[in-house]
Amino acid sequence: MTTQSATAEPVLSLRGLAVEFATKGGAFRAVDGVTLDVIRGRTVALVGESGSGKSVTIQSVMRLLKSPARIAAGEILFRGRDGRRRDLARLGEREMRGIRGNEIGLIFQEPMTSLNPLLKVGAQIAQAIRLHRPLSAREAYAQAVQLLRQVEIGDAAARATQYPHQLSGGMRQRVMIAMALACSPVLLLADEPTTALDVTVQAQILRLLRSLQEQLGMGVLFVTHNLGVVAEIADEVEVMYGGQIIESAPVDRLFDRPLHPYTRALLASLPDADAPHRPQRRLAVLPGQVVDPRHLPPGCRFEPRCSLAIGECRACPPVVQAAAARHQVRCLRWSEA
Amino acid sequence: MERSLSEALLQVSNLSVHFAGRRTLFRGAPPPVKAVQDVSFSVAPREIVGLVGESGSGKSSLARAILRLISATSGSVRFEGVELLGLEGRALKDVRRGMQVIFQDPYASLNPRMTAGQNIAEGLVLQGQSARLIPAAVADLLHQVGLSGEAAHRYPHEFSGGQRQRVGIARALAVQPRFIVADEPVSALDMSIQAQILNLLLDKQEQRGLALLFIGHDLSVIRHFCDRVMVLYLGRVVESGPTEEVFVNPRHPYTRALIDAAPAAHPARRRKRSALSGDPPSPITAVGGCAFRSRCAYAVAECRADVPLLRDVAAGHSVACIRDGI
Numbered sequence: 001m002t003t004q005s006a007t008a009e010p011v012l013s014l015r016g017l018a019v020e021f022a023t024k025g026g027a028f029r030a031v032d033g034v035t036l037d038v039i040r041g042r043t044v045a046l047v048g049e050s051g052s053g054k055s056v057t058i059q060s061v062m063r064l065l066k067s068p069a070r071i072a073a074g075e076i077l078f079r080g081r082d083g084r085r086r087d088l089a090r091l092g093e094r095e096m097r098g099i100r101g102n103e104i105g106l107i108f109q110e111p112m113t114s115l116n117p118l119l120k121v122g123a124q125i126a127q128a129i130r131l132h133r134p135l136s137a138r139e140a141y142a143q144a145v146q147l148l149r150q151v152e153i154g155d156a157a158a159r160a161t162q163y164p165h166q167l168s169g170g171m172r173q174r175v176m177i178a179m180a181l182a183c184s185p186v187l188l189l190a191d192e193p194t195t196a197l198d199v200t201v202q203a204q205i206l207r208l209l210r211s212l213q214e215q216l217g218m219g220v221l222f223v224t225h226n227l228g229v230v231a232e233i234a235d236e237v238e239v240m241y242g243g244q245i246i247e248s249a250p251v252d253r254l255f256d257r258p259l260h261p262y263t264r265a266l267l268a269s270l271p272d273a274d275a276p277h278r279p280q281r282r283l284a285v286l287p288g289q290v291v292d293p294r295h296l297p298p299g300c301r302f303e304p305r306c307s308l309a310i311g312e313c314r315a316c317p318p319v320v321q322a323a324a325a326r327h328q329v330r331c332l333r334w335s336e337a
Numbered sequence: 338m339e340r341s342l343s344e345a346l347l348q349v350s351n352l353s354v355h356f357a358g359r360r361t362l363f364r365g366a367p368p369p370v371k372a373v374q375d376v377s378f379s380v381a382p383r384e385i386v387g388l389v390g391e392s393g394s395g396k397s398s399l400a401r402a403i404l405r406l407i408s409a410t411s412g413s414v415r416f417e418g419v420e421l422l423g424l425e426g427r428a429l430k431d432v433r434r435g436m437q438v439i440f441q442d443p444y445a446s447l448n449p450r451m452t453a454g455q456n457i458a459e460g461l462v463l464q465g466q467s468a469r470l471i472p473a474a475v476a477d478l479l480h481q482v483g484l485s486g487e488a489a490h491r492y493p494h495e496f497s498g499g500q501r502q503r504v505g506i507a508r509a510l511a512v513q514p515r516f517i518v519a520d521e522p523v524s525a526l527d528m529s530i531q532a533q534i535l536n537l538l539l540d541k542q543e544q545r546g547l548a549l550l551f552i553g554h555d556l557s558v559i560r561h562f563c564d565r566v567m568v569l570y571l572g573r574v575v576e577s578g579p580t581e582e583v584f585v586n587p588r589h590p591y592t593r594a595l596i597d598a599a600p601a602a603h604p605a606r607r608r609k610r611s612a613l614s615g616d617p618p619s620p621i622t623a624v625g626g627c628a629f630r631s632r633c634a635y636a637v638a639e640c641r642a643d644v645p646l647l648r649d650v651a652a653g654h655s656v657a658c659i660r661d662g663i
Binding site: 049050168169170171198199200201202203204206225226227228229231232234251252255265266269270271272281282283284285286287289290 | 391392497498499500527528529530531532533535536539554555556557558560561562594595597598599600601602603604605606607608613614616617
């Protein structure tokens with residue numbers, strides 16, 4: 001499995017992606033030199049806190065950035081169904097429209113932002129299909145109902161005739177997934193798709209995404225702030241902090257041997273639902289505030305909160321180092337961990 | 338003996354909260370939405386009681402009814418022996434000073450047009466603190482929640498989410514409460530900030546001997562934080578007991594499903610059990626019998642008959658389910 005994924009061609013490769021925001025106070029980079037690969041049939045989790053740049057990364061892949069944000073550097077290499085590799089960072093809006101919703105599907109935290117409240121869900125999905133496929137209205141509608149079945153919506157034919165507001169939150173999330181999958185994308189981008197859901201519904205949606213990926217073999221780039229969700233869904237993990245990836249590893253390895261002091265502190269600060277209740281209930285705490293990409297420290301971006309920081313950490317930004325095969329870390333002192 | 342009767346700081350008995358459905362032109366008044374139904378529990382001084390349930394379970398309505406932010410339909414809420422329901426004006430204000438609330442969104446309790454210092458000072462003024470002493474008292478409260486005294490001059494929007502929650506906690510502490518309702522106090526915060534705020538709440542709880550009603554949906558936080566836990570489903574308590582007992586030996590199928598649905602702490606422990614199917618039902622379309630039976634894998638014909646009553650299954654552990662040994 002490892003050898004297969006190591007040799008497989010990635011469906012998406014980000015190479016040194018940088019996104020700049022031009023503001024009155026000057027320009028700053030919300031994403032700064034992000035490099036990662038998403039392989040077909042695998043899920044890469046992009047995990048980080050607010051301001052880490054994880055959502056901006058997804059928006060740039062979809063080319064949905066709005067002014068004052070723009071791609072300032074780097075490549076977004078996408079290998080489509082035809083096997084051709086294109087740099088999405090350099091594509092025009094017309095060409096992007098042929099890819100968005102067709103070869104790349106997108107699901108958000110809030111389904112209502114992507115569903116049309118005035119259109120019955122079956123008709124919406126059919127419309128999305130016909131945008132990219134030469135099908136008759138009747139054929140597209142039949143396929144829409146089939147998709148609703150695929151996302152495990154009971155009584156799909158009846159649900160197809162309902163409006164989004166008539167559905168529960170979990171059901172709407174399923175409809176959005178059906179819509180994202182309408183044209184059999186090779187890459188699915190998921191931006192916190194379970195964050196607004198109850199834990200019971202979250203578990204259902206995560207299970208559904210896993211089983212759909214098994215059936216369809218698409219690559220998934222999954223953005224989340226929740227390490228529990230990462231543990232449930234990811235094959236590979238990219239941890240972001242202050243616009244950069246500071247650690248990347250296969251999921252088991254990351255939870256077993258986190259190397260970056262930030263990753264280690266985060267994992268240590270989480271209460272463990274499987275651990276017995278202790279009388280001493282203090283959690284390990286990561287002090288300070290999340291770094292603001294507008295005011296970055298000169299050296300390592302995590303240095304102000306790091307218990308291992310030394311003079312060199314303040315002097316210059318650390319480069320990415322390979323700690324093991326497929327385990328990379330952006331820290332001078334990772335080996336002392 | 339007499340002492341034991343007055344031991345509860347908060348005693349909630351048979352509390353119900355119904356919301357009237359909105360009457361429209363073409364339709365008569367719909368049946369009321371029963372957000373909270375017949376809930377009874379108590380909170381002892383210094384105790385942390387957790388309240389869990391899905392959205393629509395009535396956890397926030399229950400908390401708001403206890404605080405008299407919304408009106409209860411029936412039942413009783415006694416705080417330090419005084420009945421709150423029906424209390425008005427000055428008397429209500431006096432009792433309420435002993436209880437405070439911290440919301441998920443601190444903006445809900447902070448006035449955005451006032452500085453952090455002014456927001457906190459309000460509580461001190463209410464207590465009759467002399468104006469001369471207020472700046473020092475505000476600075477002291479800010480220090481107690483880990484902020485510098487300089488923060489007093491900043492407006493709520495100038496703080497990060499975690500700092501704003503600290504200001505919200507300082508505001509709540511200003512009136513010297515004995516009881517705090519914490520309604521999802523860390524749900525909107527970044528991962529690395531959640532532990533800071535939880536530890537801060539524990540510090541204050543210990544130092545001041547506070548009792549807490551902690552509302553949350555994150556079971557790992559509840560398990561870690563609470564002495565006792567109550568599980569709410571469609572407005573009713575379906576299980577309650579000492580936290581560890583409930584987590585290790587959940588007796589209600591719903592509690593078990595909730596625990597199973599929580600994400601794993603390690604990929605090696607990914608949930609393999611089947612997830613609870615279906616959505617949380619709506620309190621508008623209530624059914625007879627056990628409200629959970631539509632999603633329950635153990636439902637039998639008798640579950641349709643009556644609303645199951647809470648029964649004791651172990652010391653302090655009760656469950657509202659007629660099935661046994663499942």
